[in-house]
Each structure stands twice: as structure tokens, then as C-alpha cells.
Amino acid sequence: MITTTFQVSLWIELFAASLGGIHGAMFAAGERRRRLDVLGVITLGLTVALGGSLLRDIVLNQPPVVIWMNWYLVAAAAAAVLGMLLQPLFTRADGVFTVLDAIVMGVFGAIAASKALALGVGPTGALFVGVIGAIGGGMLRDLILNRPISFLHVGTLYAVAAGAGVVSLVVLLLLGAPIVVAGVVCVAVTTLVRLGSVFFGWTFPEQRAVIHPREPQ
Template identity: 70%
Template sequence: MTITSFQVALWIELLAAGLGGLQGALFAAGERHRRIDVLGVIVIGLAVSLGGSLLRDIMLNQPPVVIWKNWYLLVAGASAVLGMVLQPIFARADWLITVLDAVVMGLFGAIGASKALSLGVGEAGALVVGIVGAIGGGMLRDVILSLPISFLQVGTLYAVAAGAGAGTLILLAELGTPIPIAGLVCVAVTTTVRLAAIRFNWTFPEQ
């Protein structure tokens, strides 16, 4: 059985890249005590937006699409600047950004896991690649800022939401479900788990 990569229209991917740039800028605004300059904000925006795709392609030994094609960097950079300038407005749309972020996380989880499967990676590896694709941007941001990587700590459930979605996609793909359908289910599962975790204050047990 040949598994194909989950494809979405370019404008959806660019919308996702733009949202990532925005979130990077809003995060940087909360770290003002570090004296980050305008360029630093753009770098953090690019990292949050494109870091997951970059790490995914490096782990899969493929040329990183976000480096090769201009649009990703341009959209992510522009939205980081926008996020910095309009920060007070976006800060008020907090819930909207949270919802969109959950959808984007599901999207990148689906792209990562299906791309891995299409290259012949095993199920366990595809799950890891899906999770890294979904949350790698935040990981790269934390490494750049020398913060402990936030998903390791109690009360975020980021990786769990990404893993639940990617795991469902892998299961469905193995059962022969067409990838476009499996991809949409992945987005739905990740979004639901993520928003439910926030709404009901779910946490994972501490060690």
C-alpha cells in the first residue's frame, strides 16, 4: 500500500505560517525584559512559524520546503512585524488565536506524519515526526531563547494533542483510509484535545 503525503492548498499553509509569525511576535512582547530588538522579534516569529517544518524535513533527510520556496519566509516575517505593531489589538483576540493555533497544530501534525509514512518511515517514527512538525516551532523558540522547552512541563498538553491527532491519522492510514480524510480527522482530533485541555484544565500526571 502506498501512502501519499497530506496536501493542503498553498494559501492554507501560508495562513498557518502567518499565524505562527504572529504568535512568535506576541510571545516576544511578553519577554520585553530581555531587550530583544526588532530583528530578534522577526527571528522568533520565523522560528515559531517555520521551525516545525524545518526540523521535520531535517529529520526526514529532505530539502526543507520552508527554505526552498520564498513564500513561507516572506509571509512569516511580514506577520511577525504585523504582530509587533498591532500587538495591543491581537492581545485582545486571545481566544481566536488559541483556536486557530490548535487547528494549525493539527494541520502540521497531519502533514508531518503523512510525509513520513509516504517516505517509508515506521509508525513510531511517523508519530514522532508528526509531533515535531506540529510543535517544533515552539521548541526552536525555546532553544533560541534558552528557556526550558515548555512542553516538558506540567499543564500544557501541547504534545499530547499533537500526538493524539497524528496517531489517529497513522492508524487510519494503515487501515486504508484515504489521506485527505485521515488528515481532516487528525486536525479535528488535535483541535478537540487541545481546546478541551484548556477548557477543562486537563493535566498529565507528574512523574
């Protein structure tokens, strides 16, 4: 049985939410054919920044912290507007932004899994909640834009990266490691796997038929 206290500094969550808001604005900038206005950009930024935390709390049957604490919405919305205004600058630093995006995914995964464990959820359930927290914002983003869900496609490794990070956190906690150490390792593993898929072309095995139908004679 894993016992842990859920306590994450507010500035860490706000920093992650802000980066998520910027990511949403950057993504909106690439959707030129949809002609999103300022409200659309802010909505997309809020979705990416807060979607994972919202789904996490819904699954855990907890009051959504992103609604009950005003600073989450303010930080994510302000970051989305900033990302829209500074979009050309962020575009030139695409590699740096990719790294930050991977780190944020790891942070949200660690926060979600830690909260699940603190509420008494078992290791398997905490893994599920951690992955939801990590990729939930991106999943809701794709649904809103009527796009194919990113984590279901070959080559992204979103869910795999998040799962690998959360597994490392749970295993370390089982071995008695401090929650801070386990959280840092979770973020590092998630980031490395995600960046490996981006920069080195790592992929998960693609679905293939085991038995091929016989050709008609």
C-alpha cells in the first residue's frame, strides 16, 4: 500500500498551466484555416492548460480545483493571450517549446498520480489517472477542433511517455522514495520518452493483422 500526502506548490501548478496556455495559443496559430478569434485562442489555451486537471478531478470525484481556485483560469488565459501576441518569437524557438511541452506533460502526470495515491487509489488506478492528467488537455483540444486524437496515432508516444513517467513514480513510492524524488523522476522519464519520439523517431508498434485473408481465386 502506497501512502503519500498530496501537496504541490501553487506556483508549480500555475507555471504548468501557463505553459499549457501558451501551447494552446501556439497550436491555434497553426490552425489558420479555422480563423480562430481572440476568444477562440483563449478557449483553446484554457482547454490545453486545464483540461487534464479537470478530467483528473472528475475521475477522482473531487471538486475541480481549476474552477474553485481563480488563479488557474487567470494564469492560463493570460498565458494564452501572451502566446498569441508573441507567436512569431515562440515559432523560432520551436525546439525549446517542444522540451517545455514535454516537461509540462510530465508535471501534470506526476501531480495527477500523486493526488490519486493520496486519496487511496491503488497503483493501477493511479497510473490511469496520471495518464489522464498528462494528456487530457491535448485530447480535449483535438475533440474541440474535430481533429484526430493525437495520442492514438503512431509516432506521438504521448500516452506511452506519460505512462512510463507515472509507472516510475509509483514504483519509486513503493520502494519508499520521497515524493519529491519520485515526482522529479516521473517528469524526467516522461520528458525523455516524449523527446525521443520527436527527435529520434521512436514509435510504438503499429497495429497489424495477425492472419491475412486469403486472396480470392
